[in-house]
Amino acid sequence: MSTEKRLSLYLHIPFCSTRCGYCHFNTYEGLERLFEPFTAALRAEVANTAQRLAGGWTLGTIFLGGGTPTHLPLTHLASIMRSLREQFRGTDDIEITSESNPSHISEGYLAGLREAGVNRISFGAQAFDEGLLKMLDREHSAAQIGEAVRQARRAGFANLNLDLMYGLPAQTLAQWSNSLDAAIALAPEHLSLYALTIDEGTAFIKRVQKGLLPEPDPDLAADMYLLAVERLAGAGFHQYEISNWARPAPSTGSGLALLASRHNLTYWLNEPYIGLGPGAHSYFAGRRFWNLLAPQVYIEKMRRGESVVADGETIGPSLEQAETVILGLRLNEGLARDRFYRRFGVPLDEVFGATLRQCAGWGLVADDGERVCLTTRGRLLSNEVFQRLLP
Numbered sequence: 001m002s003t004e005k006r007l008s009l010y011l012h013i014p015f016c017s018t019r020c021g022y023c024h025f026n027t028y029e030g031l032e033r034l035f036e037p038f039t040a041a042l043r044a045e046v047a048n049t050a051q052r053l054a055g056g057w058t059l060g061t062i063f064l065g066g067g068t069p070t071h072l073p074l075t076h077l078a079s080i081m082r083s084l085r086e087q088f089r090g091t092d093d094i095e096i097t098s099e100s101n102p103s104h105i106s107e108g109y110l111a112g113l114r115e116a117g118v119n120r121i122s123f124g125a126q127a128f129d130e131g132l133l134k135m136l137d138r139e140h141s142a143a144q145i146g147e148a149v150r151q152a153r154r155a156g157f158a159n160l161n162l163d164l165m166y167g168l169p170a171q172t173l174a175q176w177s178n179s180l181d182a183a184i185a186l187a188p189e190h191l192s193l194y195a196l197t198i199d200e201g202t203a204f205i206k207r208v209q210k211g212l213l214p215e216p217d218p219d220l221a222a223d224m225y226l227l228a229v230e231r232l233a234g235a236g237f238h239q240y241e242i243s244n245w246a247r248p249a250p251s252t253g254s255g256l257a258l259l260a261s262r263h264n265l266t267y268w269l270n271e272p273y274i275g276l277g278p279g280a281h282s283y284f285a286g287r288r289f290w291n292l293l294a295p296q297v298y299i300e301k302m303r304r305g306e307s308v309v310a311d312g313e314t315i316g317p318s319l320e321q322a323e324t325v326i327l328g329l330r331l332n333e334g335l336a337r338d339r340f341y342r343r344f345g346v347p348l349d350e351v352f353g354a355t356l357r358q359c360a361g362w363g364l365v366a367d368d369g370e371r372v373c374l375t376t377r378g379r380l381l382s383n384e385v386f387q388r389l390l391p
């Protein structure tokens with residue numbers, strides 16, 4: 001009997017050429033001098049982690065995120081990929097994604113990424129309107145998004161995602177509609193649509209507080225979301241998660257096997273993953289833990305052979321159950337009662353029946369006896385459901 005256990009790996013590359021005003025990620029501009037020592041440190045963390053796991057785990061997905069992974073020189077990224085191959089076994093159908101930006105990318109770089117084993121590319125397109133891109137502090141133009149997609153296709157990427165943002169300050173429904181059409185015209189396999197959140201500590205919140213940017217209108221953002229649901233369904237995309245749409249895999253021609261992000265499905269199915277690099281989070285063996293944030297300190301600690309884990313928490317059974325339901329409800333297929341029972345040995349309704357019935361009464365949850373899922377209205381008000389499920 002096979003004892004193979006699947007694991008997903010996230011690698012955080014904390015560098016960008018400039019910092020966008022809305023960004024709340026652990027990323028830094030002007031740290032190019034750290035590229036070399038950072039690459040050595042990340043390679044060391046890959047090796048240490050493989051040793052700690054002591055075999056028995058096979059990587060099903062790898063995700064290079066950030067930051068902008070492709071801001072690293074190709075030789076560095078290829079060297080990180082080599083260390084992964086040296087240290088880990090991967091499944092035959094391993095999905096290896098890299099995030100990238102449409103600016104500062106070349107066909108040569110993309111071809112090198114493919115050669116290094118990356119088989120899925122995700123571009124932060126965000127908008128196709130020059131004024132909105134400027135407001136977001138993005139370095140690319142709308143035309144560069146199309147050019148990046150064509151370069152990626154020529155470099156051999158057959159699985160490509162575009163990220164788009166809606167609910168932006170002063171964004172109109174017509175601008176959003178144009179962005180959707182422009183994205184559809186580029187025929188990506190996958191689309192991720194995110195509502196802008198204006199977080200503490202960002203340049204955007206200061207601009208809003210000073211009256212330099214209008215606050216986004218949540219009702220208009222909801223209209224944008226509903227427009228996307230309708231427009232993307234018409235264009236042959238299947239929504240499979242609150243913020244994610246995918247085309248059917250070519251071999252099936254049906255909506256059953258989608259070109260979904262298998263890496264992100266790991267998170268939504270509440271399965272184990274390990275995060276490496278500054279600030280990366282892991283969920284493994286009943287614990288959630290995360291690395292320290294500062295790249296310089298990360299590099300120094302790795303150099304001295306010290307742990308880079310900043311902190312962690314044990315996830316007890318009731319929190320694990322709640323998180324499994326909440327994450328499962330993010331998926332359009334929802335949460336299957338038998339999956340919950342197989343994982344926890346207790347019926348879903350024994351723990352969450354009253355809350356789910358209450359949410360169903362408000363029209364936020366649908367229940368066919370086998371599965372529970374969010375309704376369209378429930379997707380718009382998902383936090384109302386999720387907070388009631390937490391212990």
Ligand code: SF4
Pocket residue numbers: 015016018019020023024025027066067068101124
């Ligand atoms: S490119 Fe992405 S990660 Fe980098 S600063 Fe902009 S939003 Fe943040």
